[in-house]
Amino acid sequence: MDIVSTLGRERGNENLLFGQALKVVNVGLDSFRQSLVDQGVGVVGVNWQPPLSGYIPLNETADGLSIDAINGRAVGKLKASRPMLVGLAVARDIVPKFSGKMLLHAGAPVGWRSMCGPMKGAIVGAILYERWAITEADALQLAASGDVRFEPCHHHDAVGPMAGVVSPSMPVFIVKNEPFGNLAFASVNEGLGKVLRYGAYSAEVIERLRWIEKILYGALARTIEKLGPIDLRTIISQALHMGDEVHNRNRAATSLFIRSVAPALIEHCAKSEAISVLKFLDSNDHFFLNLSMAACKATLASIENTPGCTLVTAMARNGVEFGIRVAAFGERWFTAPAPRVNGLWFPGFSESDANPDLGDSAITETLGLGGASMAAAPAIVRFIGGDVALSTQLTKEMAAISVSEHEAITIPSLDFRGSPLGIDLRKVMETAILPVINTGVAHREPGIGMIGAGIVRAPKECFESAFAYGASMFRAGT
Amino acid sequence: MRRQVLIKSGEYYDSITLLQVSTALAKTDGVRNAAVVMATAANKELLADAGLLTDEAQKADASDLLIAIAADDDTALRSAFGLAESLLKDSRAGRDTIGLERERPRSVAASIAQMPDANLAMISVGGPYAAAVAYDALARGLHVFIFSDNVSLEDEIKLKTFAAKRGLFVMGPDAGTAVINGASLGFANSVARGEVGIVAASGTGLQSVMSALSQMGAGVSQAIGVGGRDVSDAVGGVMMLQAITALQEDAATKVIAVVSKPPCDEVREKIVKQLARHSKPTVVCFLGSDEPSRPASSPLHASDLEETAYLVAALLKSEPPYLAIDALAERDSRLKLKSAELRQKLNPSQKYFRGLFCGGSFCYETQMLLQRAAGVGAVYSNAPLDKQFGLHDIKLSQKHTALDLGDDRFTAGRLHPMIDSTIRNLRILQEARGADVGVIYLDFVLGFGVDDNPVGSAQQAIIEAQRIAATAGREVIFLASVCGTDTDPQGLQRQEESLKQLGVTVLPSNAAAAKVAGWILCQR
Incomplete structure (x- = not known):
């Protein structure tokens, strides 16, 4: 030249x-x-809003790599992920680092003393179920003694709704993220009413857990073994076209799951077993929730510990604190007090009965489902106190803090735009749009169960503290 | 009286919308006082001053909206809150009527996704946030125009250094105006496209020169405002130099004008050096410098904004510059006679000048001309040429006073006087009551983004002021100049006509008005 x-x-x-x-x-x-x-x-x-406190533009890592490019590759992995239900196993045999007297719970780490009512109830129930104690009083004493170790499900590649308690004898679903090979685990959903995840531990609750272990586990495990892996992403994708957002509405996904297992279940199990399992599945609209959660966990786990990646990999609540994790910062939690839910209450209950937000189920919103895909589920907008316009607005807001959209999971009412994918910590900070979560509300006393539902925003302090931590690791530009 | 503050967490509205709502509430029957503001520290102070701050509101942060109302009784209070909510809702609904608006992007990045060929970011968010937005836009390859003030000097230096490395422009912070590729940004006048390229470190200075040129039939190729601090020692004139270079290389630009307060020596030297590198005809106006005009030098030096426009017009027509200077001098001698005539209206105690300015550069230029050209002696100001003439109390004028009403101390919690005339109107009445006041001078600035009818907004105040003076047995001379063009939305001629009908003496420029004021008062 x-x-x-x-x-x-x-x-x-x-x-x-x-x-x-x-x-x-x-x-x-x-x-x-x-x-x-x-x-x-x-x-x-x-449509500008003041950013969250501490925000500065962050474009490159300390090594001068483009964060946008890193996030782009991470989202590529999320899109390529194929969470498959490959079977069931007893937790102690399959969940990593799960041994001795250990119980897993929802959210970030929390000690016995600080735990909320429903979680304490679920811990007592799990101790009784494991026969580590025979009476409630003994169970309480054991829980407080320090002889039982409490660890977050998320530390063991697992997720659990509400209290999220998993004990070693419980059967868990095994979800494998096909191209990457990583596994995620979730317990079996017990249904509504008096259930362990809301902190109930009466005899009928323990009885049901034993039935799941003795009957349902074997029947479903055998069915899936014969059937081969079940593609959960396909079920989720179809369910979004049928009015589910696979967090607070799982009716379509549960129905699709029943369709996919019923013939093999009848073929390969004793008739009485098959009847009782199908009745159980049929009676529980939320059966698919735990599968949805495990599918989201398996997908998001593929980008955990990605250097320089600012995508959120988990949002979870332990009933006391709301915590998030970010891909670049691995196992570290960034927490803030769990918010109160802006909800609709079942007759006879009010806000004063409500436990602060609880459960690992916000993993669905972390992957852009649940509240983030509210536009797909107009049937339940009134359940959370909104209208159809609100549902569309919420999804568009979530798209604004996400890096991309999922080509394989689309929303008909938005002209088949993809569900929002990859919440970018930086976008949350810059736009001050906080992730929205659809949630059920537990009574603050153990064992009473669900008293309402609504939507809640992730507290901004989680993102501010994660960003402050990250800003020290990344170069600020000039 | 009932008082209540409602906190709406995480709801954000821009300051103009909120001021409109506050104003509407304050005008409502039964409402004593109302403020609808974002809960920034500064706004909370304002609420506290107005007796509207509650303990709860004190704890709110800048992302919370506060609706504070004091009303005669509960009924009035309730209906005022109802009105506030519906006005706020309507402000959003208005936006929604424009089709795609429902999906307005929430960030610069999202905007670029919508408009991939975006090339400039216009930034007018609160000062503390403006730098981050500007940095983000620069990093994405956009030029930026920062209207916001209160950006730290440190941020300005960082942004400009970052931009200069990439060949990007940072106009501002506190840039009032620019005309880029024919589009007016900020408070800008409607001027024809043409061959004059202007770089200015002052917003109204830029508006003044380009409007005057436009009225003389000369158009603008590019007009670049770089912000008042650009020519300071600390910033080093980075953008001023970059803009001069760009105009020198721009084929569409035939004549260049450079307008600024006197830069520090080092920056001045750099500017002079850069100008010397190129033969393009250039006029430099370092407003307020001690140097006399040099109509024969290269580059030409002009001593005020009007002279700058005259010299540029001469260069454009390849006329000898001294002809332009002569024409101005001839005009001035006519104005001197006019001044002597006006002077007759004053009684012996009416000795003083009161200038109430929207335009910062006009305030500055007026002080300079009153002291230098007319020789009236000290002129006091909230933005004085010389620190010793700073006003003791900006609420009270003393002797000759020129007030820059765009000063933060006047605009805190309010709109700029170019948009909202309330502050100036009150001050007009205050000055009219002073028995020693002889001349009240008002500048009016037309163009995009300002008051739809600036003269109309001041009309009642002028009439009332004339009545106050008449009742006290005296007449105050009202002088005015209007910075604008015939194609501005408000129309230069229409505005000037309205002023004349009010009995106001309208001068063709700020410089002319300042000289006339001086001649009236010092020939006494």
């Missing part, structure tokens, strides 16, 4: 502004946008 053309090119690079149509991004006063519109100038108005 000769000198003249080199100079010419350099000069061209020096001034990119003159001699081309002005195309403006307006951030701030709307009157300036209007004035540009009046002049016929191309303008996009940013």
Whole structure:
């Protein structure tokens, strides 16, 4: 290249502004946008809000790598993930690092003393179920003694709804993320009413858990073994076209699951077993929830511990604190007090009866399902106190803090746009749009169960503290 | 009286919307006082001053919206809150009527996704946030125009250094105006496209020169406002130099004008050096510098904004610059006669000048011309040329006073006087009551983004002020200049006509008005 053309090119690079149509991004006063519109100038108005506290633009890692590029590759992995239900096993035999007198629970680490009512109830129930104690009093004493270790499900590749308690003898679903090979685990959903996950531990609760262990486990394990792996992403994708968001509404997904297992179940199990298992599945609209959660966990686990990646990999609540994890920061939790749910209450209950937000089920929202895909589930918007317009707005808001959309999981009412995918910590900070979560509400006393439902926003402090931690690891630009 | 503050967490509205709602509430029957603000520290202070702050509201943070109302009774309070909610809701609904608006992007990145060929970000968010938005836009390859003030000097330096490396422009912070590729940004006048390229470190200075040129039939190729601090020692004139270079290389630009307060020596030297590198005809106006005009030098030096426009017009027509200077001098001698005529209206005790300015550069230029050209002696100001003439109390004028009403101390919690005339109107009445006041001078600025009818907004105050003076047995001379063009939405001619009908003496420029004021008062 000769000198003249080199100079010419350099000069061209020096001034990119003159001699081309002005195309403006307006951030701030709307009157300036209007004035540009009046002049016929191309303008996009940013619906700007003050960012969260501590936000600074963050584009590169300490090594000078583009965070956008890293996140883009991570989202590629999320899209490529194929969570498959490959079987069931007893927790102690399959869940990693799960040994001795250990119980898993929802959310970030929490000690016995600090645990909320429903979680304490579930712990007592699990101790009775494991026969580590025979009476309630003994169980309480054991729980408080320090002889039982309590660890988050998330530390063991597992997830559990509400109290999320998993004990060593419980059967768990095994979900394998096909191209990457990582596993995730979830307990079997017990149904509604008096159930362990809401902190109930009466005889009927323990009885049901034993039935799941003795009958359902074997029957389903055998069925899946004969049937081969069940593609959970396909069920989720179909369910979103049938009005589920696979967190607070799982009716379609549960039905699809029953369809996929029923013939093999009848073929390979004793008739009485098959009847009781099918009746159990049929009576529980939320049976698929735990599978949905495990599918989301298996998918998100594929990007955990990705250096420089600012995508959120978990949101979870232990009933006291709300915690998030971010891909680049591995196992570390960033927590804030669990928010109260803005909910609709079942007759006879009110906000004063409600436990703060609880459960690992926000893993669905972490993957852009649940509240983030509310536009797919207009049937339940009134259940959470909203209208159809709100459901559309919520999904669009979540798209604004996500890196991409899932091509394989689409939302008909949004002209088949994909569900939001990959919550970027930086976008949450910049836009101050907090992830929305559909949730059920537990009574604050153990064993009473669900008293309402609603939506809740993840507390901003989690994101602010995660960002502050990350900002020290990344170069701030100049 | 009943008082209540409602906190709406996480609801954000821009400041103009909130001021509109506050104003509407305050005008409602039964409402004593009302403020609808984001709970920033500054706004909470304002609420406290107004007796509207509660303990709970004190704990709110900048992302919370506060609706504070004091009303005669519960009924009035309730209906005022109802009105506030519906006005806020309507402000959103208005946006929603424009089709795609429901899905307005929430960030610069999302905007670029919608408009991939975006090339400039116009930023007018609160000062503490503006730097981060600007940095984000620069990192994505956009030029930025920062209207916001209160951006730290440190951030300004960082942003400009970052931008300069990439050949990007940072106009501002506190840039009032720019015209880029024919599009007006910020408070800008409607001017024809043409061959004059202007770089200015002052918003109204830029508006003044380009409007005057436009009225003389000369159009603008590019007008670049770089913000007042650009030519300071700390920033080093980075953008001023970059803009001069760009205009020198721009084929569409035939004549260049550079307008600024006197830069520090080092920056001045760099500017002079850069200008010397190129033969393009150039006029430099270092407003307020001690240097006399040099209509024969290269580059030409002008001593005020009007002279700058005249010299540029001459260069454009390849006329000898001294002809332009002569024409101005001739005009001035006519104005001197006019001044002597006006002077007759004053009684001996009416000795003083009161200038109430929307335009910061006009305030500055007026002080300079009153002291230098007319020789009236000290002129006090909240933005004085010389620190020793700073006002003791900005609420009270003393002797000759020129007030920059765009000063933060006047605009805290309010809109700029170019948009909202309330502050100036009150001050007009206050000055009219002073027995020693002879001349009240008002500047009016037209263009995009400002008051739809600036003269109309001041009309009642002027009439009332004239009545106050008449009742006290004296007449106050009202002078005015209007910065604008015939194609501005408000129409230069229409505005000037309205002023004349009010008995106001309208001068063709700020410089002319300042000189006339000086001649009236010092020939006494």
